[in-house]
Amino acid sequence: MSEFLQQLINGIAWGSIYALIALGYTMVYGVLRLINFAHGDVYMVGAFAGFYAVRWLDLGQEPTLFGAVVVFLFAMLVCALLGFIIERGAYKPLRKAPRLTALITAIGISLFLENAGQLIFGADPKFFPQIITKSDVISSGGIILTNQQLIVLVVSLCLMASLQLFIKKTKTGKAMRAVSFNRDAASLMGISVDRIISITFMIGSALAAAAGVLVALTNPKIEPLMGIMPGIKAFVAAVLGGIGNIPGAMLGGMIMGIAEVMVVGYVSSTYRDAIAFAILIIILLFKPSGLMGAFTGEKV
Amino acid sequence: MKRSSGLWWGVMGVILCLFIFSCAQKEDVIVLGEFGSLTGVTATFGKSTQRGIEMALDELNQTGGMEGKRFKIVVEDDQSKPEEAATAVKKLINQDKVLMILGEVASSRTLAGAPICQDAKIPLITPASTNPKVTQVGDYIFRVCFIDPFQGEVMAKFARNTLKVSKAAILKDIKNDYSVGLAQFFTETFTGLGGQVIAEESYAEGDIEFRAQLTSLKAKNPEVIFIPGYYTEIGLIARQARDLGIKVPLIGGDGWDSPRLVEIGGKALENTYYSNHYTPEDPRPEIQKFITEYKTRYNETPDAMAPLGYDAAKIAFDAIKRSGILQEQNIKKAYKENPKASYLMEAINTPGNRQPIRDALAKTKDFPGVTGMITIDENRNAKKTAVVVKIEGGKVMFVETINP
Numbered sequence: 001m002s003e004f005l006q007q008l009i010n011g012i013a014w015g016s017i018y019a020l021i022a023l024g025y026t027m028v029y030g031v032l033r034l035i036n037f038a039h040g041d042v043y044m045v046g047a048f049a050g051f052y053a054v055r056w057l058d059l060g061q062e063p064t065l066f067g068a069v070v071v072f073l074f075a076m077l078v079c080a081l082l083g084f085i086i087e088r089g090a091y092k093p094l095r096k097a098p099r100l101t102a103l104i105t106a107i108g109i110s111l112f113l114e115n116a117g118q119l120i121f122g123a124d125p126k127f128f129p130q131i132i133t134k135s136d137v138i139s140s141g142g143i144i145l146t147n148q149q150l151i152v153l154v155v156s157l158c159l160m161a162s163l164q165l166f167i168k169k170t171k172t173g174k175a176m177r178a179v180s181f182n183r184d185a186a187s188l189m190g191i192s193v194d195r196i197i198s199i200t201f202m203i204g205s206a207l208a209a210a211a212g213v214l215v216a217l218t219n220p221k222i223e224p225l226m227g228i229m230p231g232i233k234a235f236v237a238a239v240l241g242g243i244g245n246i247p248g249a250m251l252g253g254m255i256m257g258i259a260e261v262m263v264v265g266y267v268s269s270t271y272r273d274a275i276a277f278a279i280l281i282i283i284l285l286f287k288p289s290g291l292m293g294a295f296t297g298e299k300v
Numbered sequence: 301m302k303r304s305s306g307l308w309w310g311v312m313g314v315i316l317c318l319f320i321f322s323c324a325q326k327e328d329v330i331v332l333g334e335f336g337s338l339t340g341v342t343a344t345f346g347k348s349t350q351r352g353i354e355m356a357l358d359e360l361n362q363t364g365g366m367e368g369k370r371f372k373i374v375v376e377d378d379q380s381k382p383e384e385a386a387t388a389v390k391k392l393i394n395q396d397k398v399l400m401i402l403g404e405v406a407s408s409r410t411l412a413g414a415p416i417c418q419d420a421k422i423p424l425i426t427p428a429s430t431n432p433k434v435t436q437v438g439d440y441i442f443r444v445c446f447i448d449p450f451q452g453e454v455m456a457k458f459a460r461n462t463l464k465v466s467k468a469a470i471l472k473d474i475k476n477d478y479s480v481g482l483a484q485f486f487t488e489t490f491t492g493l494g495g496q497v498i499a500e501e502s503y504a505e506g507d508i509e510f511r512a513q514l515t516s517l518k519a520k521n522p523e524v525i526f527i528p529g530y531y532t533e534i535g536l537i538a539r540q541a542r543d544l545g546i547k548v549p550l551i552g553g554d555g556w557d558s559p560r561l562v563e564i565g566g567k568a569l570e571n572t573y574y575s576n577h578y579t580p581e582d583p584r585p586e587i588q589k590f591i592t593e594y595k596t597r598y599n600e601t602p603d604a605m606a607p608l609g610y611d612a613a614k615i616a617f618d619a620i621k622r623s624g625i626l627q628e629q630n631i632k633k634a635y636k637e638n639p640k641a642s643y644l645m646e647a648i649n650t651p652g653n654r655q656p657i658r659d660a661l662a663k664t665k666d667f668p669g670v671t672g673m674i675t676i677d678e679n680r681n682a683k684k685t686a687v688v689v690k691i692e693g694g695k696v697m698f699v700e701t702i703n704p
Contacts, residue, residue, distance in 0.1 A: 010511040123341065123380070124344070268502065
């Protein structure tokens with residue numbers, strides 16, 4: 001029993017990383033109807049931004065809460081900027097082009113970031129210094145939950161909730177939803193569509209950066225290709241929860257994380273990646289709109 | 301007027317340079333090839349090996365080369381990828397037309413390059429690939445390190461006899477020939493010695509989350525966990541194992557050996573042991589001389605890959621020398637047989653010339669290498685001793701030597 005509970009904790013902690021990356025995917029898709037395949041690589045850039053921030057601030061030796069927050073915010077800021085540049089440079093000129101063109105550009109950006117990362121950061125894996133001192137929150141009956149795992153979970157829940165609030169309650173959020181419904185009509189209502197899309201990208205990329213720093217907190221090894229697999233899995237998580245739906249992304253990420261850990265723990269690690277894609281196929285067969293996605297009839 | 305004369309001198313200078321360069325190209329250098337992971341996930345393997353080889357090369361050239369000929373080594377990076385390793389080997393053979401090849405630490409990448417060398421009948425020496433399959437590729441493939449059955453045996457003996465444990469668990473990298481092989485040989489010896497392997501789990505290279513596997517291993521209460529992987533994953537595995545409250549010793553093979561290991565693993569690596577080819581603490585004069593020289597050149601204590609690269613290069617030079625192909629009369633003969641050849645490498649670059657090198661390599665006996673006395677056996681593997689080291693206070697400490 002304690003083994004199962006420990007696996008559940010492992011799964012939830014791991015799933016919250018997927019959930020965080022999936023949030024960005026789902027948000028960009030919700031507004032733009034574009035699957036931003038470069039999202040996993042923005043997550044990588046986020047982790048590296050955090051890494052260099054720790055170095056510059058020289059926080060590696062004595063972790064402080066303040067330092068951790070600074071690192072976190074710095075990484076989010078860098079990635080928000082990166083998201084803005086990617087959107088303005090690569091996607092905006094293609095706004096009127098067929099959707100496939102934008103999709104292929106997204107793959108191009110993804111490859112560009114991966115290889116530029118290897119060039120700039122070096123392909124050698126790097127150790128991400130501990131910015132929060134590890135301690136056990138629960139440590140009884142063979143179950144261990146570290147404060148780092150708890151932080152990952154709490155931060156991702158908070159980010160999800162504030163994102164949901166932002167979209168439902170603020171004026172910008174309302175504008176985002178309007179752009180998502182009908183871009184032309186939104187612009188007729190006086191909404192600056194370009195600005196809204198840029199903001200969407202910046203928030204999405206900042207979320208990816210948050211995920212990057214959080215994953216580096218519990219799994220402190222970062223390298224330029226670290227975003228590929230999590231990127232794909234988070235995409236599956238977003239589809240699973242219903243792409244475009246924010247609580248759905250969270251749910252999808254959790255399910256993915258727990259499913260993966262359970263398969264590895266009780267079956268075999270060989271099926272670790274297979275389970276993600278098996279879930280994707282099943283969900284596409286039986287509920288193509290995802291667990292929490294609304295069914296939208298095809299307009300003929 | 302003045303200006304144009306300056307231009308004139310410039311042109312003259314360029315022509316002179318070109319002339320010198322064209323001469324340099326025809327200089328009588330012997331070209332060998334090397335492929336390794338200079339970048340990519342296991343970059344320290346390739347870099348250390350390359351430094352070792354470079355030291356051996358400079359030593360040879362500074363003492364006047366061999367039979368008055370200087371040597372050159374063309375280095376190709378395979379980015380830690382097997383498919384790139386195959387490309388690198390093809391380039392060395394077809395484009396650089398090397399006499400022989402030194403290369404690769406990772407067994408899976410040596411295995412990608414070895415069949416190409418075997419087909420072209422180019423001798424290949426791997427400094428550190430320990431999987432038995434490597435030299436089984438053919439009679440042109442050699443190694444200067446021990447093999448996995450021995451390494452698996454060493455750690456099984458160590459766990460059973462020195463740590464005195466009877467219940468072991470294994471966590472192996474399922475995508476890696478080296479890791480799977482080591483796990484198998486460990487199990488064979490360990491059960492042979494009356495121990496029991498109570499659980500076996502796996503991961504894949506590049507994973508960063510191992511808590512699921514470690515949790516299910518922990519539930520079985522092993523007394524030791526054998527993790528035959530590479531340093532890239534070991535640091536994180538150790539960290540997560542200690543996070544989950546696994547306090548038993550973690551043991552592994554030479555894939556652990558890298559300056560990066562302790563950097564990633566930190567304190568979690570206390571109470572861990574691994575088998576290795578050599579230890580910098582060994583007082584033998586060959587080792588100490590090598591270490592001092594390495595430190596002055598690269599400002600770092602060498603890991604095991606550096607002396608292995610050094611030994612591989614030394615053995616290659618030794619075999620070329622003993623093969624006699626660089627002797628005056630043999631070079632003359634080579635020029636006679638290849639009348640079109642305009643420089644030395646072109647003349648001696650014949651398949652027939654590799655045969656004596658291969659034969660000389662196969663006859664290597666009691667070669668005093670940095671990593672020990674090297675004798676190449678009938679399966680083209682090196683017979684050598686292994687050491688077991690321990691990580692204590694972030695430093696690698698010598699524990700014991702285990703003989704074959």
